[in-house]
Amino acid sequence: MKIFQVALGILAAIGGFVDIGDLVFNSAAGATFGYQLLWVVVIGVIGIIVYSEMCGRIAAISKKAVFDAVRERVGFTAGLITLIAAQVVNLMTLAAEVGGVAICLRLLSGLPYRWLILLAIFALGVVVWVTSFEWIERIFGYGGLCLLVFAVAAIKLEPDWGDVAHGLVPHLETKDTLLYFYFAVGLLGAAMTPYEVYFYSSGGVEEEWTEKDIGLNRANAIIGYGLGGFLSFALMIVGGALFLPQGIEPETLGSIALGAQIPLGETGLVLALVGILLAVGGASIDTLFAGAYNFAQFFGWEWGRYRSAAGAPRFTLGWMVLLVLALGIVITGVDPVQLTEYAVIFSVVALPLTYLPILLVANDRAYMGSYVNGRLANVLGGVYLVVIVVISLTAIPLMILTNVGQG
């Protein structure tokens, strides 16, 4: 039974980790710099593991999710700024994910894009309304596993494994230093997107984790996000082995799917499209819930997927409003891939205000008792906080100087 619970957590983590931002940034990074930026994926995955483990532990011991901690530890004004920043980025990400779902449906069906946006919004609303947490995890988590086709594609493309291994060591072999660092910041931002911890910690509270689930939380974080990182590796290797030598910049989800078709044929293409559809669909649900959780936790409303709509009316209204706002954004015809690039970069700016309260609460004995951070968690948490502050200060200048990664 424990193994089954871990499996569900792992599947949920894969669905939450590999969203449209990771798909775009990893493929584009591979197509631009080959395997040079693989080390950034490692850094990002360790970072999200460290902080997810921390906020899962906080959820299990104190029954508090991230925005409870934000409200209690940084004060109302700073908390409100964090909330606004988080919600703006969340909404941009949600709109991008919904657009990504519609693009995948279009690539599979050929139907008009705007109709598919409406279908995607309606389907997401129905899924969130009628489907249990477990089934959402199963449908989108198992579906997300289809993305493993990119790992097979990466192997089939026969990359130079020596070069791949060299990519795990930080190094710079390009004249375009600014673009290199722009991608590094984007990859870190995509790996440590704040909505992942909002959703993860709230999910822990929803599932009523207790101190008995500390091990389960750790396994979910390490294995789940580890697998997500593995998929990121695969996407970057496909970009480096297939697109870079041919001078192709994969800027659409169709191009990314083509990366599985070339080495694996029609089966590879179908698996890639289904995997992208369900991973991006899962990320839509994660961001939708994360937005509603944030509002409810910050303002002290009743919240929770396990409550009926009448039991948590403002929480329910919250996700419905977010869904309508996302529809309003994506129906304008904005390119979801470009939107996700902006969302990832702007999310980097909000990272410190999200992660600092987690670190503070994880060290507070009043909340955590004997489950406060150990030395390793504090060292890693501190180092990552410095990294997060540095990239949050450099993200927007780099975006401007590189013309949003166009060089």
Next chain:
Amino acid sequence: VRRATLLLVLLAFVAVGCNGGTVDQHALDKDSEAIDSLACEGALLAHEIANTASLTTFSRVHAGELYTRAANFQDALSTRPTTPRIEQAVREEAKKAGRIAALFDQLAADPSSPRLAAKLEPRFVKQGECE
């Protein structure tokens, strides 16, 4: 801090918005790379259609998407003002984007024809000078 953040965000949008202004040598080089990239992806897609079973719907939609991108480059580079001495090169690049868009248009119109795809593949390669 809030004002500084707002200023940065505004600068970002201004910088991004400036992309639609005058075409200088740097912008031309970048657009040229992007246009070649489209052609090379067209060659890859055409190769798949010509040589393996490929989902017709995917091929049609994806070729249509790439057509739109190439056509957008054609429109932009045909009309945008340029810095002195590079206008002719910019307009030539617009024509090239138009030729690539036309190839995608043909591919999207009949994505289930391996024969047509085989005919289009070398044309994409030539336009994009692909390896």
